[in-house]
Amino acid sequence: ETGVTQSPTHLIKTRGQQVTLRCSSQSGHNTVSWYQQALGQGPQFIFQYYREEENGRGNFPPRFSGLQFPNYSSELNVNALELDDSALYLCASSLVGAITQYFGPGTRLTVL
Amino acid sequence: GDSVTQMEGPVTLSEEAFLTINCTYTATGYPSLFWYVQYPGEGLQLLLKATKADDKGSNKGFEATYRKETTSFHLEKGSVQVSDSAVYFCALSDEEETSGSRLTFGEGTQLTVNP
Numbered sequence: 323e324t325g326v327t328q329s330p331t332h333l334i335k336t337r338g339q340q341v342t343l344r345c346s347s348q349s350g351h352n353t354v355s356w357y358q359q360a361l362g363q364g365p366q367f368i369f370q371y372y373r374e375e376e377n378g379r380g381n382f383p384p385r386f387s388g389l390q391f392p393n394y395s396s397e398l399n400v401n402a403l404e405l406d407d408s409a410l411y412l413c414a415s416s417l418v419g420a421i422t423q424y425f426g427p428g429t430r431l432t433v434l
Numbered sequence: 435g436d437s438v439t440q441m442e443g444p445v446t447l448s449e450e451a452f453l454t455i456n457c458t459y460t461a462t463g464y465p466s467l468f469w470y471v472q473y474p475g476e477g478l479q480l481l482l483k484a485t486k487a488d489d490k491g492s493n494k495g496f497e498a499t500y501r502k503e504t505t506s507f508h509l510e511k512g513s514v515q516v517s518d519s520a521v522y523f524c525a526l527s528d529e530e531e532t533s534g535s536r537l538t539f540g541e542g543t544q545l546t547v548n549p
Contacts, residue, residue: 326477355536364438364523364539365478378536412477414537421466421485421527421535425478 326415326426334432335403343398343429345413353377353418354396356388359410359428371396372418400431408433436461440524440540447514447547455509455543457498457524465526467491467500467507468537472521481509481522514547521545 327346335341347354353372357365367380371390385401394415400407410430414423441456459467466485470478482491487502498509507524521542527535 328477357537362542364525364541365537367536367538370536380536414478422468422480422483423537424480425470427477 326413326424328411328413328426328429330429331427332430332432334434336434337403337405339403340399340401341403341431343400343411343413343431345396345398345415345426347394347396347413347415348424351415351417351424352394353416353420354390354394355414355416355423356396356398357412357414358382359412360406361409365412368398403433405433407431436465436526436528436538438524438526438538438540440522440543443542444544444546447545449516449547449549450513451547453509453511453514453518453545455522455524455545457507457509457540459505459507459524459526461505461526461528463528465528466535467498468525468527469496469498469507469509470523470525470539472523472542474520478523514545516547516549519545519547 329344355370356368359365369379374390387399389397410428412428413426416423437460468483469481471481482493484491484500490499524540525537
């Protein structure tokens with residue numbers, strides 16, 4: 323059984339740029355959630371995707387957007403990057419209706 | 435809204451010491467409760483969970499009991515090892531919905547175990 327994978331591992335961008343992060347969900351999982359973890363803090367929920375539509379969103383501005391594809395993989399897009407967007411971005415997958423989410427290793431984004 | 439409060443860290447223990455990490459929560463419904471562990475440079479791993487009051491989750495010698503009356507889910511281990519050194523996160527999920535649930539995390543507690 324393949325776990326949750328994310329790419330790239332690390333990324334460095336400059337303020338104002340745009341970035342796309344990718345996630346492949348665990349085999350059979352049809353729901354993907356994205357979290358932002360700033361240094362020294364707990365993860366914060368960004369949004370969740372199910373059936374290729376956003377289904378629940380945390381307190382993040384519209385420049386954070388996402389996609390889910392028919393194979394359940396997902397992308398997180400962030401426009402107009404700000405210094406405070408520097409964080410570890412975690413993707414988690416689950417089955418619809420299940421309470422347990424399984425996390426990938428994360429993508430470390432640094433905004434200069 | 436929902437929130438989770440963990441005891442402040444960091445926590446430093448000697449090998450074979452007893453561990454307690456306190457966690458309390460605020461939620462409007464009847465959440466499920468989790469402990470996740472994060473090793474350096476890695477993502478989150480589910481350690482244990484409990485879905486209703488008085489349930490006890492356990493794994494790898496760690497235990498936590500869902501206490502509705504005190505809104506708590508304290509993590510315990512009788513004898514810690516150096517390999518337990520990591521950051522521990524308490525989390526809750528809101529009510530189950532057809533689309534799954536979002537997790538609300540505490541700030542995390544850094545545990546260091548010395549030989």
